[in-house]
Amino acid sequence: MLSKIAGALLLLFLAALPTPAAELPQSGNPVFDRTVRLVVNSFYDRSALDRFEDAVRREIEDSRSPVTAASPAERVDTAIDAILASLQVSHTGRFRPDGIDYFELADVFRYALRADMRRLFPPDGEAAYAGIGMIVRQGNGLGFVSEVYDGSPAARAGILVGDEVMSVDGAPYREIISFRGKAGQTVEIKLRRRPGDQPLDKTVQVKLLRPLPMFEKAIEDSATIMERDGRKIGYIRLWTLAAPRSMNKVAEALARGPLEQADGLVLDLRGRWGGGSADAAELFLGGTPPFRLIQRDGEAILANVRWRRPVVAIIDEGTRSGLEVFAYALKAKGVRLVGARSAGALLAGRVFLLPDDSLLELAVSDAVIGDDTRLEGRGVQPDLPVPFILPYAAGRDPQRDAAVDEMRRILADG
Known part of the structure; x- marks a missing residue:
């Protein structure tokens, strides 16, 4: 009797587990089938797999229909996009070498792709x-x-x-x-x-x-000073936190670069990719004092930069992942946010190489701020909403203008 009960419990336990990839229907296309296996084995949320498996079966059945206007390659692309969309989360998608995202992601996740980088990007293995x-x-x-x-x-x-x-x-x-x-x-x-x-x-x-060095240079080149009402307002755009020297470029601009004499700062978090350290905002929020090492020749090495003057930040749908943590931390400490709601894209992603050398980005971990705050699907709301209409903007940037005006107000109030 005990063995029968144990056997029944084992069956119930196995029924609760996600279907092994081997038991899923096979399409016969190696790229599609590899995508399915990776999702079943690595996707962070088991509760979404039933929905995903339904989408897989539906796409395989549709692909066998004799009536289709798409080529086989286009049909596979559409099918993969559809099954990944069924997961309904960020940090999940397929990227092909005909798009800029492919090269930028390959550089961001270069360590995960290290065994294939020289083959993908000959001769030196640098994504470019x-x-x-x-x-x-x-x-x-x-x-x-x-x-x-x-x-x-x-x-x-x-x-x-x-x-x-x-x-x-x-x-x-x-x-x-x-x-x-x-x-x-x-x-x-x-x-x-x-x-x-x-x-x-x-x-x-x-x-x-080369994406990451380009982002570092873009951060550095974005730093500028604007004169308003006799005060100096600095501006810098943090395009990504994923580049190794992203925050160093910001710190250098503030400590001994073009922003050193700024009375206040507009920090633009409308980026391309998140990444980076979860405590990057400490440059503006940290309580430890600035710290420098002075060499024999008088050269100062920045060890710990802290910005103590006013800050206003700009956010929009390009503020995602690590940049959303940055924006959340600033807002929690009373820093004014201007612009539009952030992307609501805060999960931990990983990149996998598929058989056709396209990239699969997959959410492999949940992300929680504090005890139970999740930004995935929610984002960070600005304190001052400002819409931005892209077509024919002619370089006008109402969000940046509003952030500068907000800083003018803060400086005028003293």
Whole structure:
């Protein structure tokens, strides 16, 4: 009798476990099937796997339908996107080498891909792509510049956020293909700045861009001082926390760079990727005093920088992951946040290489602030909401303008 009870309990226990990947229906496509196995084995939330498995079966059944307008490759891409979307979380998606995200993520997760980096990015194994340092957001058949990295060829050429990108060298814009093989050359980009205006032609130098060093340089190049009401307001954009020297660039700009004499600071957290240390905000919030080591020749080495003057931060849907922790910490200490709700994308992700060399980013751990605060799906709300309409913005930035005005008010109030 005891053995029968034990056997029944074992069956109940096994029934509660997720279905092993081997028991799931197989599509016969190695990329799709590998994606399914990785999700079942590594995704952080077991409760989502029933929904995921239903989506897998549905996509396999649909793929066997004799009526389809898509090519086999397009069908696989659509199917993978659909099963991953069924998980309904951040830090989960597939990225292919025809997009900038692929190269940036490969650099962010370079350690996880270390065994394959030389093969993926010959000859030195450094993730890099030919580009000009801008991101274009697609919508309604049009593409609009959503980010221009500070100090990039696009910035130097005068391309502005909100510009409609019409063509590159006479062909439709493609993130990677438009510039492939053209590093060291120039391209002709046709833009429209306002609806109905005549197109603008911009000649832009193409460079071989390494994402993390590029982000570090963009952070450094973004630092500037604005004179308002006889006061100096500093500005710097923290494009990512994932680059090794992201916070060092901010600290150097504050301690002995262009922002050293600022009376107040506008800190722009509208980034591309999160990452980084969970206590990065300590530069602005920490209680320990600034600390420097003075060398024999008088050179000072920064060991511990602390900013004690007023701060206003800008956030939006690009504020994600580690940058959301940063924004949450600032708000908890009374720092004013301006802009739009952050992404609500706070989980721990990992990247896996799929058989076709595309990348699968997968959420592998939950993330909790304090005892029970989760930002996943919720984000951080600004204290001062300011909308930003991208198309034909012509470089205007109402969120930054509002943050500067907020700092002016804080400085005037003393």
